[in-house]
Amino acid sequence: MLHSADELVDPAILDKVRGWRDYVEAKLGFRNHWYPILLSSEVEEGRPVTAMLCGENLLLNRIDGEVFCIRDRCLHRGVKFSRKPECHTKATITCWYHGYTYRWSDGRLTDVIAAPDTRIVDGNRGVRAYPVREAKGLVFVFMGDREGNVPPLADDVPPGFLDDDNFVIARHQVVASNWRHGVENGFDTTHIYIHRESRLIQEGNMVLPLGFAPSQTKSFEISDPEDGPVGVIETYGPHVVPAFEGRVEGETVLTVPSDITGKNLVPSTISMWMPCALKVDPWPSPTTTQFEFYVPIDDTRHLYVQTLGTRATTPEEERAFTREFNNRWAYYALEEFNGPDIWAREAAEEGYADDRQWIDEALFEADENIVAFRRLAARRNRGVQRPADIRN
Amino acid sequence: MLHSADELVDPAILDKVRGWRDYVEAKLGFRNHWYPILLSSEVEEGRPVTAMLCGENLLLNRIDGEVFCIRDRCLHRGVKFSRKPECHTKATITCWYHGYTYRWSDGRLTDVIAAPDTRIVDGNRGVRAYPVREAKGLVFVFMGDREGNVPPLADDVPPGFLDDDNFVIARHQVVASNWRHGVENGFDTTHIYIHRESRLIQEGNMVLPLGFAPSQTKSFEISDPEDGPVGVIETYGPHVVPAFEGRVEGETVLTVPSDITGKNLVPSTISMWMPCALKVDPWPSPTTTQFEFYVPIDDTRHLYVQTLGTRATTPEEERAFTREFNNRWAYYALEEFNGPDIWAREAAEEGYADDRQWIDEALFEADENIVAFRRLAARRNRGVQRPADIRN
């Protein structure tokens, strides 16, 4: 439930997290960024579908193959078009209530059917229309103001994701947590503790420690170019110390196999990219990469978009990978391994529900890459989505 | 859900709608007006029944044929009498908790059964009791303060409603929208767009355009006497231009029959009356008139009272109309035709939920009669019902 106040987060709390104030304020996500919100296959020709992104109700439609996106709210009375979508021409949508009619391409009000010659059709009024791009089987929407100055999609996805030979299979689900708990859980180097009994480890012939002992060396790098993807890259190598043994008050209470002979050493890097994308490379096999997006729906829910990519250039290779995905990774990787991630985010949602945990949290050395991403996001976001942005 | 704050509507919003500030503030309705809240048949002799009006919990009872209404809340501990109504004498109701006993007629505390000689029975204490009138098979309650100075019921219903020869059949249901969306949808001259496929049009041999093109002439008049009903009357005639053809970007996309030869031309006037009553005359046949009330229950619900009246003076005429109502109008008019009105109000409730739409709305020329009623209501109401009125 969205608050009605102009502030979603208590300013007294924001004042105490100066290092990443924007990030803590961005309960509804960042504005002026690209987000994947549907599969391409879910937007069919001439069949409007709804979605919610950063607290805004959206309506999408495919016209002659191209996808368009407008706000799902008539100017006149604030009702949703989607209550009874009427498209009397291919290029427009008409509000069911009084016949206010808008163009899909730019949101412009073109006619009011119930009052043919009304002066309200003045060529200036319209609903918001958002830029749309399709890539890798996903529909990306640019949630923002800058129609004439939209950054390329490539700036808002991880490097490599859009590569021509990156063949991607995607799926999504709604998770009952704020999007930032998706980001922080995914990029967390010690949360692997929750995966220690995953069947994927055995199935994938992998090695997975309980976590990592703090090392003296910083294990991550920051990618911060003026143009292009912005993110933090954690590299697994000599500067992290895996823990294969769990101890409590000096007593060994847990051990996991530490023999890495002949095992798949995955991943070598995990990286987090603005606004909300994770890249685990390679994963879950030496020839595949997992890209994930934690897309803000509203303040308490995110769309968890999971994709698995591999190098494939021919239809045969694509079919072969599709079979491998369906027979193996769909269950072992995306379902069984990531299952605990989902309820960990839901548990964190409860912990951070009143925002006090942002100042009470007891972070430790292993959380430094997360903190680095918070700082980067607070500095490089293109705007915080605020309640006033949703209304106007 | 009622807010606990003293202000139901953000004062910053009220300041921007100066022309009809009271109307926007009146989320719980207007105070010191008459409202129909139950059918007469629903209040049986000696059987207390509950109702909610303008956010207040009420309890009604019929005693020797006369209906009485008090607030459903004991002074002592704030509990509801209706949890376990106890009437040890015909004229009183006793709270189940400690035996605080009140008179139905004036709300006066007469006794405390559990403590016979308590000084709290001092002849001055009591719960609120509201004036009640029955007319046309409806129970009207005066939600207000002015026991000694109550305006006549005739001032708060449309002209003609109380006429001796107006034979009325009524029904009601709860609608999940603020009462003002009932008022504005009912009095809206272009919302008929949503009715264009109604079976009633065919059944009633009617003609109904898609809407009305703006005309140069004002099509409504204001009734604003010192005593008597206060309202806005929209007359259909040469000064409104019906639209039988719907166009989008120059293309004709919809047509409805425009041949009016031999058709029933209904209605000739639609009028809206303080505090919340619509009169459609004639409708749905040349010999019937529809009167409707959109009665505030609380801030998000209203009681939709539908009545159909006709001229009938003998029992035979009344029986004949009752048959006609049951066989024809109950379904075609009140159910099938008005069905879309109900979900249009629910859709508007969503649009106006945080009250911002009152300043963001994109009204057009055809909404001028609605605006006229807003101004009139803001000027002629006898008080705004506020959270403090409910509590004290």
Add this chain to the structure above:
Amino acid sequence: MLHSADELVDPAILDKVRGWRDYVEAKLGFRNHWYPILLSSEVEEGRPVTAMLCGENLLLNRIDGEVFCIRDRCLHRGVKFSRKPECHTKATITCWYHGYTYRWSDGRLTDVIAAPDTRIVDGNRGVRAYPVREAKGLVFVFMGDREGNVPPLADDVPPGFLDDDNFVIARHQVVASNWRHGVENGFDTTHIYIHRESRLIQEGNMVLPLGFAPSQTKSFEISDPEDGPVGVIETYGPHVVPAFEGRVEGETVLTVPSDITGKNLVPSTISMWMPCALKVDPWPSPTTTQFEFYVPIDDTRHLYVQTLGTRATTPEEERAFTREFNNRWAYYALEEFNGPDIWAREAAEEGYADDRQWIDEALFEADENIVAFRRLAARRNRGVQRPADIRN
């Protein structure tokens, strides 16, 4: 639902109840007091169980027979241990998320399993741990700050409850009202009006009036020692005037048997003790005493702990009373007689929901013992539980 604001009760209301301000503010109960929150039998060896007390989520465990209690919230990310309790050693609990490990006995952070050598384990950090005592088959938790200076349990239970020869049988249930409506209903001398048709009266061969007429003499005494139980004691005797006849406007409308020949005259005293315990002595038979606790769960719920005690020192006597309890009092006294008390509290919860009733209530002479307890509680409590206490 807990409010997120720092004030649970509007300060404007608190300012108007100066005589017992702390009491009205203590929506979440009083801090630094002992409360029974579980039966001893519900805390099994090595099986952590949750409870909520005064708005705080708690986790309890029995280790080598002794019960311990900590806060159910990891310092790191604010998640609940109870989502997946992991006890890798008998003395500790480990958070499922990153392996933060805490000692049950003092809450101290001892290890982080996923990062063996982290500097966050500095010997100073920990979660709150609360003192626990077991008595009479109940687990009492001290909800407070003063680890080194905890008052004896005997100060927070009614006199006699802990007596060696007081054999007690207890049960509990959650009631949907604030704890104070439990306190006030239990100690209310005229609420017996709601019990007038109880089967217990007949079964127990008792006499119960409709209530009590106000007498000129104060019928209660205050126990207010520096150490030891603090409470108000209402004694039934010549200074209260029982009402056996109910009158409304001079007419007799209710009578209950007033012949006390051969009847069990119970109770002789009813007393209310800090923080939330009632003693009815004797009740429901001349040889038993009912002790009740109305334990704050959060602002809208309390744990209703009912106990019946009798003098028993041998296993035979205890077995005999257990049979008597199961065959007779469990149903007639705790279930049938106290049933209306529960829904009376729920009704009062509705009446006091927005706290205005604290200043609007129409108390009468018979409520003077309740007012005396309010004043005493406002003066002798060891702290008000506030939202900030729950968070930090």
